[in-house]
Amino acid sequence: MVTIKEKSLIKISRTPILITSSITPQDTSVKLSDPQERLFHAIESIENWIRVAPGAPLVLCDGSNFDFRPIVSERFPGASIECLFFQNDYSKTRAYGRGYGEGEIIKFALMHSAYLRDSDAFSKCSSKLWVENYAECINHWPGSCLFSGVFKNAFSLSKRIEMVQVDTRFYIVDSDFYMKNFIDAHWQIGLSPGFGLEDSFFQRLQTTHQHPYLFPVSPVIRGVGGGTGQYYKDTWLRVQKEKMKLAIVRKNRVFSKLFKT
Numbered sequence: 001m002v003t004i005k006e007k008s009l010i011k012i013s014r015t016p017i018l019i020t021s022s023i024t025p026q027d028t029s030v031k032l033s034d035p036q037e038r039l040f041h042a043i044e045s046i047e048n049w050i051r052v053a054p055g056a057p058l059v060l061c062d063g064s065n066f067d068f069r070p071i072v073s074e075r076f077p078g079a080s081i082e083c084l085f086f087q088n089d090y091s092k093t094r095a096y097g098r099g100y101g102e103g104e105i106i107k108f109a110l111m112h113s114a115y116l117r118d119s120d121a122f123s124k125c126s127s128k129l130w131v132e133n134y135a136e137c138i139n140h141w142p143g144s145c146l147f148s149g150v151f152k153n154a155f156s157l158s159k160r161i162e163m164v165q166v167d168t169r170f171y172i173v174d175s176d177f178y179m180k181n182f183i184d185a186h187w188q189i190g191l192s193p194g195f196g197l198e199d200s201f202f203q204r205l206q207t208t209h210q211h212p213y214l215f216p217v218s219p220v221i222r223g224v225g226g227g228t229g230q231y232y233k234d235t236w237l238r239v240q241k242e243k244m245k246l247a248i249v250r251k252n253r254v255f256s257k258l259f260k261t
Contacts, residue, residue: 008135013055015138015172016115019045020105021127022226024064026090027098031229032128039066041128041224043075048130048222050079057081059116060127061109063088063101082115084108096189098226099168099197102126103186110183116175125170129223132234137219138172140260145173147205149214149258150198154245161252165198166205170219181208212260216250218242 021042023035032038042060049058060068061084068083086108093101106124109116116122121142123134131137140146147166153159173182185200205213220239224231250259 004139005135008139009055011138011141012053012135013057014119015121015123015141016057016059016113016119017049017053017123017125018059018061018106018109018113018116019049019125019127020102020109021060021062021066021068022064022088022098022101022105023062023066025098025226026064026088026093026101028094030098030226032224032226035066037229038128038226039071042068043071045125045128045130045223046072046076046081049125049134050076052130052132052134055080056123057115057119059084059109059113059122061085061105061113063093063105063108080115082113084112096186097196099200100186100189102168102197103184103189106178107183110175110179119175121172121174123170123172124168126226128226129169129221129232131170132220132222133217134219136217137215140216141172143172143174143212143260144177144210145171145205145213146215146260147171147201147213148219149249149255151245151249151255154248161249161255163255163258164202166202166213168198168201170221177210181205212258214255214258214260216246216259216261218246 023038057080059082065087067085072081088101088104149163150165152162181204188200249255
């Protein structure tokens with residue numbers, strides 16, 4: 001009989017992890033702007049992905065034309081890491097932000113990655129980050145897509161709970177579903193003030209009526225946020241708070257149907 005751990009390892013080995021990178025930032029609003037620092041933290045995330053997802057094929061795609069191959073060959077010999085690189089549309093990424101650049105990176109990777117071409121689905125994570133409980137998250141695949149929802153008022157006794165976005169730092173998605181629904185989602189960024197990639201994805205999920213599409217567990221995202229330049233503080237207390245929030249939202253009849261069981 002195959003154990004849950006063994007099933008998880010099989011899913012991990014069959015699902016490429018796409019890591020989106022921009023060593024030279026083109027969004028001038030980010031706090032972490034030094035290419036050497038960004039490279040350090042990108043390598044740090046690869047090290048941790050190899051630890052939390054042993055055997056997973058990694059696709060490292062950089063939109064600032066940085067070639068990771070010499071570093072990966074030296075630092076991670078024998079690891080299944082595919083390195084892609086190209087130059088983002090600088091003017092549009094600068095105008096609309098890193099979400100626009102990320103959309104271009106994913107599109108390029110889907111068109112050029114051998115690992116992605118050979119798989120029906122992939123996990124996506126922004127570089128400099130990793131998901132500490134990745135094995136637990138991928139246990140809930142397959143499906144069309146799995147995201148974390150961003151909710152307001154979960155702990156309020158007087159205000160109704162609202163879902164305002166999906167988190168695009170990390171998700172798992174069927175490749176065909178992505179091509180059909182999200183491949184050009186970044187084109188909508190900036191059409192209205194404050195409308196970002198997370199909003200565009202959320203809007204499209206709402207119009208597809210695709211259920212369920214939310215993780216039933218909270219991904220524990222670690223690493224450094226490029227926008228802030230700071231490590232995420234995923235303390236024990238914070239992790240427990242997120243679990244409690246998720247439990248409250250899952251019991252709400254408006255949102256319960258959105259969660260994968």
